[in-house]
Amino acid sequence: MRRSEKGNPLDLRAWLEEARKLGEVQDVRGADWNLELGAISELNVKKESPPALLFDEIKGYPRGFRVLTCSTSSPGKLSSILRLGAEKSHHGLVQKLRGKPKEWQADAPNHDPAPVEKGPVFENIKGDGKVDLDIFPSPFWHEKDGGRYIGTGCCVVTKDFDSDWVNVGTYRVQVHDRKTVGLDMVPGKHGAIQYDKTMKAGKPFPVAIVCGADPLGYLISGIEVPFGMCEYNYIGAILKEPVAVVKGQVTGLPFPAASEIVLEGWAHPGDVRTEGPFGEFHGYYPGKASKAPAVTIERIYYRNDPIMVGSPPAKPPNDYSYSKAVMRSALLFDALEAAGVPDVHAVWAHEIGGARMFNVVAIKQRYAGHAKQAGHILNQCGVAAYMSRYSVVVDEDIDPSNLQEVMWAVATRTDPVTDIDIIQRGMGSKNDPMFVAYPYKAPFSSKAIIDACRPFDHLHEFPEVAEASKELQEKVRKKWTDLF
Numbered sequence: 001m002r003r004s005e006k007g008n009p010l011d012l013r014a015w016l017e018e019a020r021k022l023g024e025v026q027d028v029r030g031a032d033w034n035l036e037l038g039a040i041s042e043l044n045v046k047k048e049s050p051p052a053l054l055f056d057e058i059k060g061y062p063r064g065f066r067v068l069t070c071s072t073s074s075p076g077k078l079s080s081i082l083r084l085g086a087e088k089s090h091h092g093l094v095q096k097l098r099g100k101p102k103e104w105q106a107d108a109p110n111h112d113p114a115p116v117e118k119g120p121v122f123e124n125i126k127g128d129g130k131v132d133l134d135i136f137p138s139p140f141w142h143e144k145d146g147g148r149y150i151g152t153g154c155c156v157v158t159k160d161f162d163s164d165w166v167n168v169g170t171y172r173v174q175v176h177d178r179k180t181v182g183l184d185m186v187p188g189k190h191g192a193i194q195y196d197k198t199m200k201a202g203k204p205f206p207v208a209i210v211c212g213a214d215p216l217g218y219l220i221s222g223i224e225v226p227f228g229m230c231e232y233n234y235i236g237a238i239l240k241e242p243v244a245v246v247k248g249q250v251t252g253l254p255f256p257a258a259s260e261i262v263l264e265g266w267a268h269p270g271d272v273r274t275e276g277p278f279g280e281f282h283g284y285y286p287g288k289a290s291k292a293p294a295v296t297i298e299r300i301y302y303r304n305d306p307i308m309v310g311s312p313p314a315k316p317p318n319d320y321s322y323s324k325a326v327m328r329s330a331l332l333f334d335a336l337e338a339a340g341v342p343d344v345h346a347v348w349a350h351e352i353g354g355a356r357m358f359n360v361v362a363i364k365q366r367y368a369g370h371a372k373q374a375g376h377i378l379n380q381c382g383v384a385a386y387m388s389r390y391s392v393v394v395d396e397d398i399d400p401s402n403l404q405e406v407m408w409a410v411a412t413r414t415d416p417v418t419d420i421d422i423i424q425r426g427m428g429s430k431n432d433p434m435f436v437a438y439p440y441k442a443p444f445s446s447k448a449i450i451d452a453c454r455p456f457d458h459l460h461e462f463p464e465v466a467e468a469s470k471e472l473q474e475k476v477r478k479k480w481t482d483l484f
């Protein structure tokens with residue numbers, strides 16, 4: 001049952017049952033946490049419609065200590081996670097999602113999380129010298145990683161230093177030793193901003209890490225929910241009921257009552273340790289391991305037979321590139337409209353760019369400058385700015401999710417000297433593979449906006465497309481059914 005008396009505890013097992021009914025869960029027994037879980041998941045996700053993988057009897061671990069991967073990697077699973085019904089087609093899911101992020105964001109303030117006293121997450125509690133992270137089968141995902149990662153498909157709960165704002169972000173979590181983890185929060189991410197404020201004040205920073213819950217949790221904590229908004233509210237708006245949360249005994253931070261595994265503790269001022277390297281969403285290991293906050297875990301909470309949710313990035317397509325593409329495309333669409341760009345037909349954040357580095361918008365051009373306006377906002381709006389290397393604008397006859405069509409427009413409708421704008425010193429990342437070649441002392445990056453629309457001042461004389469008309473295609477398809 002998903003519903004509880006007082007809100008929704010984000011029970012992974014309830015969602016798994018639903019995914020099983022859809023025929024989208026495959027059980028895997030006997031795999032090794034050391035590289036096999038990662039490689040199996042990576043190969044799985046390259047299939048046409050990959051099932052979720054539930055690993056049990058992991059080498060060296062007792063039966064029941066499980067890991068789930070590929071939970072968001074198909075339209076069927078993603079639509080069920082988003083409570084949009086079992087929508088098995090990609091197109092159907094995108095249609096159903098249209099306009100939803102805008103609605104959810106507007107409705108979020110009405111869905112504060114509901115505190116509850118009890119929950120299955122409290123079935124096992126370890127503290128006072130009994131904290132031992134080695135009881136969990138944290139995978140060593142990729143060959144060149146710097147260590148084992150307990151947090152990938154996770155939700156990191158933190159609190160602002162000088163307000164009540166609780167943030168929930170997905171940041172990777174490396175196991176340093178039995179009671180310490182490393183937290184990689186990129187500068188500018190909300191958790192990083194809260195951490196910096198707390199460190200400046202010289203105080204310990206409270207952290208609760210949810211390493212398994214209904215995948216709706218990490219789906220939403222992994223996208224750009226507005227600054228100052230708690231992701232639990234956003235999730236509540238999707239569920240149309242509050243998230244039922246219990247309070248951590250050490251920090252008081254709230255986490256879903258049916259969480260599978262929660263690690264709770266403090267990042268102390270000055271305690272930063274080497275973290276990474278780690279295979280990244282864009283398909284590379286970033287240059288080097290670097291320093292990141294260490295969190296000393298004082299309590300661990302877990303359900304009987306706990307399920308860790310893993311979501312390992314890698315060269316796309318990867319575990320979460322599909323869900324990121326779908327979610328970020330919908331968010332970008334809303335952001336363009338909110339910024340006043342008219343006649344946006346469709347947006348697509350391509351998996352090849354990890355749904356960040358190569359984004360395309362299709363518009364119906366209405367006035368001179370419309371395309372550049374759309375391109376710059378697609379590149380610089382809050383949802384996009386981080387690592388937005390290429391933003392392409394195409395006319396409405398081009399499907400922005402079809403790379404063949406997009407690149408045809410780039411090849412045939414641009415005059416590079418006027419149609420490519422470069423933004424210098426934009427928001428980049430130390431994780432950018434190009435960072436090694438950049439001359440900057442901070443993570444800047446340049447960006448290209450490509451206007452691949454027909455030139456607005458020559459619309460009427462622009463050559464016609466040499467392709468059978470839609471009507472002719474339709475007629476031929478009907479007549480020659482054996483061929484098509």
Ligand SMILES: Cc1cc2nc3c(=O)[nH]c(=O)nc-3n(C[C@H](O)[C@H](O)[C@H](O)COP(=O)(O)O)c2cc1C
Nearest residue numbers: 169170171172184185186189190191222223224311
């Ligand atoms: C599986 C997964 C892993 C991620 N790992 C990281 C990470 O290690 N560090 C990071 O800063 N962002 C990471 N992200 C992206 C952030 O979760 C995302 O930017 C989110 O908006 C951050 O939350 P915030 O906006 O509240 O800061 C990851 C996302 C996903 C889905």
